[in-house]
Amino acid sequence: AQTVTQSQPEMSVQEAETVTLSCTYDTSESNYYLFWYKQPPSRQMILVIRQEAYKQQNATENRFSVNFQKAAKSFSLKISDSQLGDTAMYFCAFMTASKLTFGTGTRLQVTL
């Protein structure tokens, strides 16, 4: 069975600063995908970024980037130039055979 661990229940960052959210996972699978989803107060889950396990290059989407360490089974999310609109719950998720396993989430608050 796959498990996903997010060890930071809550984090806070000032506007324009950089913050890193951590995520580790455990699996015996060799072919899988990793995701970060964002859930703002509006409740809709929004895909932030996606990483294929077979790719060594870290995924990047504008201000969002990941540090994927396959051997360590670590998948952290870095948010640069944080904005107030980044305030949300962030979930790390592992996917194999179309099924997602989620971590428990990190609540990020961006402050002025």
Added chain:
Amino acid sequence: DVKVTQSSRYLVKRTGEKVFLECVQDMDHENMFWYRQDPGLGLRLIYFSYDVKMKEKGDIPEGYSVSREKKERFSLILESASTNQTSMYLCASSQGASQPQHFGDGTRLSIL
């Protein structure tokens, strides 16, 4: 853009009632999923479906059933609602084994 629509944003029901939560997607996706989201537990998979009339149990199927009579519609059924089923319910869909899931806005269900 993919649109996943859940029939109710808020729902209040009584213990013992049969409850139906409806989900419709407009992108002809093969896969559909039902999750429940509870504070501190993240999202947990209840049931999923890879095709019409096909269903698979997720991690927490007890007390729930599902129906998929048409490709675009996936219903979650609480056969006899209980207070421990008070939760946020999220529906999602995806196309293919490697594609990200797209989520609806969620239904906050209260069982009194």
